[in-house]
Amino acid sequence: MSAHPTGHDHPHSAADVRELGRQRLLLVLALTAAFMIVEFAGGWIANSLALMADAGHMLSDVAALALSALALRFARRPATPEKTYGYLRTEILAALANGVALVVIAILIFSQAWHRLRVPEPVAGALMLAVAAAGLLVNLAAAILLHGTAAHSLNVRAAYLHVLGDLVGSVGAMIAAGIILLTGWVTADPIISIVVAGLILVSSWRLVRDSVDVLLEATPRHIDLAAVRRTICEVPGVEEIHDLHVWTLTSGVVAMSAHLVVADPLRHPALSPEVHRRMHERFGIRHVTIQVDPRPVYPLRSRADAPTTPRPDSH
Secondary structure (H helix, E strand, O other): OOOOOOOOOOOOOOHHHHHHHHHHHHHHHHHHHHHHHHHHHHHHOOOOOOHHHHHHHHHHHHHHHHHHHHHHHHHHHOOOOOOOOOOOHHHHHHHHHHHHHHHHHHHHEEEEEHHHOOOOOOOOOHHHHHHHHHHHHHHHOOEEEEOHHOOOOOOOOHHHHHHHHHHHHHHHHHHHHHHHHHOOOHHHHHHHHHHHHHHHHHHHHHHHHHHHHHHOOOOOOOOOHHHHHHHEEEEEEEEEEEEEEEEEOOOOEEEEEEEEEEHHHHHHOOHHHHHHHHHHHHOOOOOOEEEEEEEEOOOOOOOOOOOOOOOOOOO
């Protein structure tokens, strides 16, 4: 008797992962939007750059999460004659936009922190600590919701990085608030903001780099192209391989194409299915396109190209 999936089963297909990611993104979007208003108001009243910077980051999160959820919805649309791969790459475009937004936000935080270092301003440490602690709980809940699907989708990973940035920002704001309450040293507020901005910049750079790699159809980082070539050459009948390409269509969807040279294709009818099987089992590549070419032979010269020899005279 075949087993049916239950509510406790983990999603196995890329479509299942995208749908689960979309549902969790919508929930995180609601949490983030609600607390963003609270944090910005608290940062404004407390005159805390760390809180307002984190609220600004959360504002970008609201836009980023909405964009990510919209991209996942578009990715479910079927392929058309004009767009033969459908809208799968919408996820990658959204991830790239989110990464660029994070870079811009980090630069703005650096700028404001530099101003605060030159001209320190008073900060209400108690209110800052209370708002930051509430933010920590909200961001922790959001991070837990997105953690399971972030590894399978670059788009969800982008949203997850946004949330992690907020979480780190809340921790930083709590540390700064504690220092201000204990010592009165208000410079801790812009210093913590710089640290948070630096962490955001590092994570966003990686996200932009990975998104650009997908758009440039670079070989996925987890795929060893030399190992792929060796695996194909081990298939009986394959004499040569050329035009080998491995690229990412979207998160979790890797494709491969290659031309294989075989002495006699008719003697190896199972060659292409065997390559498909090995690519799937060893590398997780499901979209495989193989062109089998016979070993090239030099064509016979035509009569026009053949050298002429004088015929003996007939007597």
